[in-house]
Amino acid sequence: MTGTGKITVIGLGAMGAAIAGALLAKGFHVTVWNRTPEKAALLVQRGAVLASEPAAAIVASPVTIVCVSDYDTATKILDMTGVPATLKGRTLILLSAGTPNDARSLDAWVHAEEGHCLHGGIAAWPRQIGTAEAMITASGDKAVFDQQRSVLEALAGTVHFAGEGPGTAATLTTAAMAYLAGNWIGFCYGALICEKEGLKVDEFGQLMEGFTPMLAAEVRHMGEVIQHNRFSDPESTINTTGLDLRLLLQHTREAGLHTALPELAADIFNKAIAAGYGKEEHAAIIKILRKQDS
Ligand SMILES: NC(=O)c1ccc[n+]([C@@H]2O[C@H](COP(=O)([O-])OP(=O)(O)OC[C@H]3O[C@@H](n4cnc5c(N)ncnc54)[C@H](OP(=O)(O)O)[C@@H]3O)[C@@H](O)[C@H]2O)c1
Structure with missing residues (x-):
């Protein structure tokens, strides 16, 4: 151009x-x-x-x-x-x-x-x-x-x-920031885990680069699932991911690491299981997040 x-x-x-x-x-x-x-x-x-x-x-x-x-x-x-x-x-x-x-x-x-x-x-x-x-x-x-x-x-x-809408671009940018915030903080927790076990963080970064196709498919899929309320045909359930997150929390505690993010993640998934969504697609945690007191 x-x-x-x-x-x-x-x-x-x-x-x-x-x-x-x-x-x-x-x-x-x-x-x-x-x-x-x-x-x-x-x-x-x-x-x-x-x-x-x-x-x-x-x-x-x-x-x-x-x-x-x-x-x-x-x-x-x-x-x-x-x-x-x-x-x-x-x-x-x-x-x-x-x-x-x-x-x-x-x-x-x-x-x-x-x-x-x-x-x-x-x-x-x-x-x-x-x-x-x-x-x-x-x-x-x-x-x-x-x-x-x-x-x-x-x-x-x-x-x-x-x-x-004059506010639409800012709405989408703010929504993207919520996604990025999870990524940035999540990466640094992964880096803490690697450091504690003596692994190189740059190699962890390269590993996560390999997750890119999976994550690209994931964000599109989550958007469609939430938009169309299709939580009942999961490839990965809240029960499965909830257990993974409880193990993450267990490891960060055992390793003496900062635990705020793993606690938050495990808490949201535990609430979703308690609410009866365990067999649903993991995007169904939005039903917990929609409640202001979640
Ligand atoms: N950098 C990125 O990677 C990136 C990516 C996506 C979007 N953005 C967005 O792009 C925008 C600019 O980011 P940036 O990275 O260029 O930030 P930056 O390097 O910190 O530059 C900030 C700019 O704002 C000006 N400014 C700040 N306070 C001012 C004031 N009171 N009066 C007049 N001018 C003032 C600065 O002027 P001085 O030079 O005089 O300080 C400078 O021109 C932000 O909204 C950011 O969210 C940035």
Whole structure:
């Protein structure tokens, strides 16, 4: 994808700098602004124009990507002197972390200033931006998404339109964070177990890489099972997985390791067994999690 348009990037941290760099590489005319202007030096050498303030940056292009720490930060920048008046008729693409409420609130504010707004979540590390490995999930006005699709496709090989709700992309990104939190913490528990037994953690990482096809199939399967309430045809039951998790808890106790995650996991599965779901698919633990006092 080669771009010929003008685009502004606000925020030049690890991700914002990667975004600006990918757009330059693909031929866009890029204007940048960052609170710490020194971070723009390499991009300026490559042809980016450094604006002195956010209002000047936004005026330079019809489209501005805002990639700062979070929506609170984005809101503070967009509320700086002179900025609201620049938004009329322009499009903002928010690629900053936030809750669904954050996205809905900023969206309403931008629309009140007669601007357009898209909200996106990035599933990629900065080094993957501009490659086929990156994915962006966006939501907001479909007509605006269609107009800006080429910009998003310059950044990510997979661009997914999640719907017109301004909070939808943030909802999916937040849901993904719940999944990732389990992965990150779970990996470190696995690393603790390996360390304690004198095994190498990098070899454990390679082993887990081999689980990738199984996990890819698993997430799709769990989504379908939960969406369609099909818990009664299991390949792996709550009884089976519950025993595995009790053994995990037993081992972490015997080894003198941190036990919070194994305790939580065993507790949820034990509750599911006590509630009569033992012979069901392990995704049926959602029936326990749906109860707020679970
Ligand atoms: N890095 C990743 O792997 C990754 C992956 C997916 C999504 N993301 C998302 O991308 C967004 C940016 O992440 P990042 O990795 O680029 O973070 P980062 O390296 O910490 O950069 C943060 C950016 O926010 C700016 N900022 C923070 N507080 C500010 C304030 N009060 N006023 C003005 N600017 C402020 C920083 O400006 P200064 O340079 O002046 O500090 C910098 O441009 C986040 O929402 C993150 O969730 C990141």
